[in-house]
């Protein structure tokens with residue numbers, strides 16, 4: 001990444017920063033010490049333990065790693081890379097949802113609007129793979145959502161990228177933004193998609209409370225959320241989909257480390273397709289399955305999915321007193337219906353059965369969406385797909401209160 005930034009002179013705030021893991025728990029403190037010892041044994045330079053961090057957050061020990069990269073990927077970096085691709089005659093089709101692959105005589109990618117792409121090799125890099133080819137990704141990954149707040153502070157940012165290893169996790173870093181003041185980024189409050197502790201959980205308010213306790217806030221400026229998939233052993237699946245489809249490749253399960261893992265995927269898949277030796281091929285191989293701890297995780301993931309499947313089929317509460325900007329579920333002729341009342345008192349009713357594999361979606365009050373707890377599909381309040389694996393909207397229901 002650094003080489004690309006230098007080669008194309010990309011102005012994306014690339015800089016070297018310390019990355020710091022910290023904990024306030026005795027058991028985790030031991031983990032950090034073991035990690036530091038592992039660096040020494042392996043000859044990894046730049047790692048050392050410290051007793052404090054420059055924020056008033058309770059902590060017992062921190063592990064610092066020097067010389068880690070921080071940069072701004074979405075616009076500056078990606079824009080230059082896209083321009084280079086276009087110069088090399090790569091074609092990019094936006095708003096074209098790939099929904100399936102036929103892999104018989106030819107390999108054909110089918111799209112939602114009926115167009116086909118015939119190709120030699122296909123890389124499925126759609127976060128959750130839109131094509132599973134009997135590789136059963138739906139049973140080998142789980143989706144989670146996490147949240148970020150951007151704010152300015154009365155203090156100067158002290159440098160560093162921080163991540164606590166206790167629960168709930170929080171991360172802190174900063175970004176230079178449009179030549180203005182530094183924006184501090186506070187992330188955390190992750191949870192499995194479509195699964196909430198309480199009906200009115202508001203991760204942004206929880207983050208704000210945490211931020212106000214430990215930082216000198218000048219102004220809250222931004223908020224956004226992200227969705228990520230975690231594999232059974234927490235290492236991404238990157239490589240050939242399975243033996244039946246040697247010309248179809250997958251890259252998924254980045255577990256919030258997309259900036260790094262996407263570069264790994266690009267290098268690894270290039271090497272596999274051009275038949276160049278890459279020592280990491282085995283490590284990321286999507287077909288791997290380790291008996292332990294994979295098996296335990298595999299069972300707990302799928303028990304969780306099954307539970308959500310059954311639980312979701314039960315409607316929750318009365319809808320008669322529904323307030324504006326709120327949603328509930330109700331039952332008509334045995335069918336569960338999600339009902340949302342907007343601020344103009346218009347009712348939007350949908351069949352909350354997920355169009356991917358039939359789990360029941362749950363309401364997300366913070367983002368006003370119907371989220372599927374099984375594999376992370378999300379739909380707007382009126383049923384439109386926001387993110388897959390589902391490719392079809394929820395069915396609208398004609399319903400009046």
Ligand code: FES
Pocket residue numbers: 354355356357358359372373374375376377388389390
């Ligand atoms: Fe798979 Fe909903 S995302 S059933």
